[in-house]
Amino acid sequence: MKKILVANRGEIALRVMKTAKKMGIKTVAVYSVADRQSPHVKFADEAVCIGEAPSNQSYLLGDKIIEVCKELGVDGIHPGYGFLSENSKFAELAEQNGITFIGPKSHAIEVMGDKLAAKDTVKAYDIPMVPGLDHAITDIDEAKKVAKEVGFPILIKASAGGGGKGMRVVEKEEDFESQMQRAISEATSAFGDGSVFIEKFVASPRHIEIQVLADTHGNVVYLFERECSVQRRHQKVVEEAPSAVLTPEIRQAMGEAAVKVAKSCDYVGAGTVEFLLDENKNFYFLEMNTRLQVEHPVTELITGIDLVEMQIRVARGEVLPIKQEDLKITGHALELRVYAEDPLNDFLPSVGNLETYILPTGEGIRVDNGFEQGMDVPIYYDPMLSKLITYGKDRNEAIELMLKAIQDYKIDGVSTTLPFGTFVFEHEAFVSGDFDTNFVKKYYSADIIKENQAKEAEVAALVALRQYLEDQKVLRVPTKL
Numbered sequence: 001m002k003k004i005l006v007a008n009r010g011e012i013a014l015r016v017m018k019t020a021k022k023m024g025i026k027t028v029a030v031y032s033v034a035d036r037q038s039p040h041v042k043f044a045d046e047a048v049c050i051g052e053a054p055s056n057q058s059y060l061l062g063d064k065i066i067e068v069c070k071e072l073g074v075d076g077i078h079p080g081y082g083f084l085s086e087n088s089k090f091a092e093l094a095e096q097n098g099i100t101f102i103g104p105k106s107h108a109i110e111v112m113g114d115k116l117a118a119k120d121t122v123k124a125y126d127i128p129m130v131p132g133l134d135h136a137i138t139d140i141d142e143a144k145k146v147a148k149e150v151g152f153p154i155l156i157k158a159s160a161g162g163g164g165k166g167m168r169v170v171e172k173e174e175d176f177e178s179q180m181q182r183a184i185s186e187a188t189s190a191f192g193d194g195s196v197f198i199e200k201f202v203a204s205p206r207h208i209e210i211q212v213l214a215d216t217h218g219n220v221v222y223l224f225e226r227e228c229s230v231q232r233r234h235q236k237v238v239e240e241a242p243s244a245v246l247t248p249e250i251r252q253a254m255g256e257a258a259v260k261v262a263k264s265c266d267y268v269g270a271g272t273v274e275f276l277l278d279e280n281k282n283f284y285f286l287e288m289n290t291r292l293q294v295e296h297p298v299t300e301l302i303t304g305i306d307l308v309e310m311q312i313r314v315a316r317g318e319v320l321p322i323k324q325e326d327l328k329i330t331g332h333a334l335e336l337r338v339y340a341e342d343p344l345n346d347f348l349p350s351v352g353n354l355e356t357y358i359l360p361t362g363e364g365i366r367v368d369n370g371f372e373q374g375m376d377v378p379i380y381y382d383p384m385l386s387k388l389i390t391y392g393k394d395r396n397e398a399i400e401l402m403l404k405a406i407q408d409y410k411i412d413g414v415s416t417t418l419p420f421g422t423f424v425f426e427h428e429a430f431v432s433g434d435f436d437t438n439f440v441k442k443y444y445s446a447d448i449i450k451e452n453q454a455k456e457a458e459v460a461a462l463v464a465l466r467q468y469l470e471d472q473k474v475l476r477v478p479t480k481l
């Protein structure tokens with residue numbers, strides 16, 4: 001593989017190109033007119049404008065991207081995350097044109113993109129799953145019977161959904177039919193597929209996911225877990241590796257289950273198997289994400305493995321150079337997603353110009369960033385500016401480093417999730433490790449950040465006053481003479 005096109009933008013496009021460059025592989029960027037001045041365009045060896053700002057006129061134009069590959073002699077496409085990364089048709093189109101899709105085969109993408117097909121595929125592999133119905137509801141009486149067996153509350157999920165879209169909790173039997181009808185019509189309009197199924201509702205789960213790597217020779221390894229329980233409305237904000245609560249035994253059991261999930265769909269490349277962990281530390285398979293994830297850096301830091309390098313190597317047909325017994329966890333890593341969103345105003349996107357934009361630096365600090373001072377944050381895409389990542393010898397050290405790095409990250413012109421990060425990393429529940437996916441709902445309100453900011457302003461005023469009085473003393477000296 002001599003030349004890779006990165007079919008993405010922002011921090012992940014840069015992240016992929018950095019590894020390609022390290023491996024001596026040429027890089028091609030594609031960009032929309034809104035991203036003309038973006039760092040990923042400047043960093044690439046070649047760059048091609050593929051259309052207007054809206055992603056359906058640029059980053060989602062699979063045919064156009066394949067055309068660019070053919071014109072420039074590209075032999076591999078890295079899709080990053082989002083956009084075309086989990087589009088099985090695109091993966092297939094690339095392969096049909098003799099270009100390697102750096103990711104799994106279209107079959108694996110397709111199966112894992114459909115929750116019921118995924119459950120069906122892993123069924124023979126003895127993977128723990130949440131009790132419920134393993135096929136789409138067609139018979140209401142059957143569904144009601146299963147709901148009563150597993151016990152209310154239950155959760156209705158859309159088979160085509162993912163990331164929480166199209167889920168409905170049903171508290172009691174009387175509500176079952178109406179909620180099911182709603183779920184079906186929501187799923188039909190959102191995904192063009194009205195298949196829904198039911199599961200027992202796990203009320204306070206932790207979200208734990210396992211990173212896997214697979215080659216084309218049947219080797220699969222797991223690179224331990226990431227915990228992503230701090231999220232709001234299914235949007236992750238803080239991730240860490242390892243989880244504060246997994247024992248070595250559960251870690252191994254989850255890791256081995258994840259490897260089986262990967263094997264069940266002949267997975268190739270880097271993938272993530274999501275699990276729920278309940279209060280009694282039972283874990284259940286949820287779904288598999290067939291891409292490199294946003295939060296992959298925390299795994300890289302605790303394992304010392306460059307996941308993008310591994311993706312490229314297995315895409316070239318190489319045998320995985322790592323064995324399970326070579327892998328171990330060293331230290332602790334945290335990630336805060338820095339979004340241009342206003343945590344004081346319901347996390348609404350806060351677009352504008354990055355008047356000040358200065359990144360924190362230092363040992364144990366990594367910033368996967370896609371912006372520069374002076375740039376506008378475009379309204380067309382996900383408003384994530386960067387990922388702030390810290391690595392320490394243990395969890396407390398990573399937390400301390402993170403709090404300092406947030407202080408040193410200077411952004412003016414837009415509101416960001418940085419103050420929200422301070423709230424999380426100072427919170428007793430986070431620090432102690434006693435939290436679940438309800439963390440934000442349970443503890444967060446804008447008032448807490450406002451109070452913190454008022455306190456900080458008070459401290460700043462006191463510091464200024466003391467300095468003023470000191471200055472006065474010095475200035476008075478000559479008049480005394």
Ligand code: MV4
Nearest residue numbers: 130155162163164199200201202207231286437
């Ligand atoms: C669940 C659940 C409770 N019980 N399934 C949300 C996203 C999708 N991947 C699955 N999700 C959930 N499935 C059962 N049977 C709770 C969630 C859930 C959740 C999962 C992971 C991370 C954050 C979450 C927030 C709310 C609900």
